Amino acid sequence: MAGLLSRERIVAGPDFNRWLVPPAALAIHLSIGMAYGFSVFWLPLSRAIGITKSVPCPASMGFFQSLVATDCDWKISTLGWMFTLFFVVLGSSAAMFGRWLEHAGPRKAGVVAAFCWSGGFLISALGVQLHQIWLLWLGSGVVGGCGLGLGYISPVSTLIKWFPDRRGLATGMAIMGFGGGAMIGAPLADILMKHFATPTSVGVKETFITMGIIYFVAMMAGAFGYRVPPPGWSPALGVPRHRALTTEHAALRRPMITGRHVHVDVASKTPQFWLLWAVLWLNVSAGIGVIGMASPMIQEVFGGRLIHMAGVPLRELTDAQKAQLATIGAAFAALLSLFNIGGRIGWATLSDYIGRKTTYFVFFALGIVLYASAPQAGRAGHVAVFAILFCIIISMYGGGFSTIPAYLADIFGTQFVGAIHGRILTAWSAAGILGPVLVNYIREYQIDRGIPPAQAYNVTMYVLVGLLVVGLFCNLAVRPVDERYYMSDEELAREQEALTVAAKR
Amino acid sequence: MTDGMPSTRRASGQWWLVAVAWTLVGVPLLWGVWDTLTKASALFR
Numbered sequence: 001m002a003g004l005l006s007r008e009r010i011v012a013g014p015d016f017n018r019w020l021v022p023p024a025a026l027a028i029h030l031s032i033g034m035a036y037g038f039s040v041f042w043l044p045l046s047r048a049i050g051i052t053k054s055v056p057c058p059a060s061m062g063f064f065q066s067l068v069a070t071d072c073d074w075k076i077s078t079l080g081w082m083f084t085l086f087f088v089v090l091g092s093s094a095a096m097f098g099r100w101l102e103h104a105g106p107r108k109a110g111v112v113a114a115f116c117w118s119g120g121f122l123i124s125a126l127g128v129q130l131h132q133i134w135l136l137w138l139g140s141g142v143v144g145g146c147g148l149g150l151g152y153i154s155p156v157s158t159l160i161k162w163f164p165d166r167r168g169l170a171t172g173m174a175i176m177g178f179g180g181g182a183m184i185g186a187p188l189a190d191i192l193m194k195h196f197a198t199p200t201s202v203g204v205k206e207t208f209i210t211m212g213i214i215y216f217v218a219m220m221a222g223a224f225g226y227r228v229p230p231p232g233w234s235p236a237l238g239v240p241r242h243r244a245l246t247t248e249h250a251a252l253r254r255p256m257i258t259g260r261h262v263h264v265d266v267a268s269k270t271p272q273f274w275l276l277w278a279v280l281w282l283n284v285s286a287g288i289g290v291i292g293m294a295s296p297m298i299q300e301v302f303g304g305r306l307i308h309m310a311g312v313p314l315r316e317l318t319d320a321q322k323a324q325l326a327t328i329g330a331a332f333a334a335l336l337s338l339f340n341i342g343g344r345i346g347w348a349t350l351s352d353y354i355g356r357k358t359t360y361f362v363f364f365a366l367g368i369v370l371y372a373s374a375p376q377a378g379r380a381g382h383v384a385v386f387a388i389l390f391c392i393i394i395s396m397y398g399g400g401f402s403t404i405p406a407y408l409a410d411i412f413g414t415q416f417v418g419a420i421h422g423r424i425l426t427a428w429s430a431a432g433i434l435g436p437v438l439v440n441y442i443r444e445y446q447i448d449r450g451i452p453p454a455q456a457y458n459v460t461m462y463v464l465v466g467l468l469v470v471g472l473f474c475n476l477a478v479r480p481v482d483e484r485y486y487m488s489d490e491e492l493a494r495e496q497e498a499l500t501v502a503a504k505r
Numbered sequence: 506m507t508d509g510m511p512s513t514r515r516a517s518g519q520w521w522l523v524a525v526a527w528t529l530v531g532v533p534l535l536w537g538v539w540d541t542l543t544k545a546s547a548l549f550r
Binding site: 335 | 530534537540542545
């Protein structure tokens, strides 16, 4: 088994078509992308005991008692911790195991990710059976989170090496899958829960087991589809001449693309690493806050106008009208998710032509204009303009994720790009805390001070503009790495030798 | 010996396999996009 997973075993033969690697990566990313869709389980899990309605725990019950109580239902806020764990563990595990991945190869990492992600589902199913919330946190949150981190970074380095001429497109195709995973997983989970539900079960346990098996098969197929290019491989013979750019050719043509390599342990000592960390953190923080609040935000900002009752605020609508608004809010969230995945492939592909630094400049500069315009669009009652503004904003949020691996490869070289990408993903974990906290708390603070809900997001938007201004300057400050940080030819040869030895294990 | 065994076929071969692989990931992705578009359409009614 060890030999089957080794890097040496997956060196591509001369007949291998590099366009087979992106679908392998997509199989893994579409599976782990279900992390975004986990909220589909919250409501059914919150009535796992009561089945038809939630059975609350007694007010006298302490926190630790409630973790092991088997006779009352979990709160949605308690279940929501799984979501936080996903993204904190994703960033941490990507940072911790990125270096290992470079030596072990993408197939071994993909297989470990499959075991972790699917194993997380099975542990969670046990947690539902025993009604122990800590088993769900441990299973999906921690074990599954490790699968997320490893699965997310597993194809990055390989794709960049296969597509030195189209780095953005290649990583965009894979990372688009992470954005799209919930589009498949959430409706599938809904169908499965309805299928497995009985008068004595909400059907989540069986759904977890079924999805765990489906994702295991898909991820193993993806992991076994990975191939690494043979040493010295170049796409020059396989693509038209104008695209036949090796890393070295690209470096000659564009000063922001290096043909050399920075060691992963040295990369974090460079200012470029921390500037790019801040760039990702700020871009994601702004987007993640909005994505989580999209549905209530459009309902509160426009109220009755969404159902042709202009001027009637949300609180004055009947329950039936509020239900109509909730449907429109969900539709808005769905539309944003489409732009999220579209932005991942679109912006990353565009970055191959206009450069990574310019692409991020557009994210920040355009983002500043769009966020600053949102309150005005809300005040003027322009629903369509408001929706378009946020669709573009979310496309740039997605584009930030898919463009960063290529940006890192341009700045630090391709030798350790997977490991460096893993470390920079800690910015995502940090953004997962900052973004929602900013949006939620500023909104609550405004409402507590008597600001109408329709205007409660205005200050938030201006704060997010402030984040983007800082991000803009961080991006402008990114320059090629100083000469002293690059690996010498001897160091590179030693590293490649160590890789060859590791590959044979 | 590797899984990607050398053969006498040309370097850019295996296009049928590429089509199969993309179909396997593309069909569920398109189903997900279609389902999301259906939900999003409520915004324009």
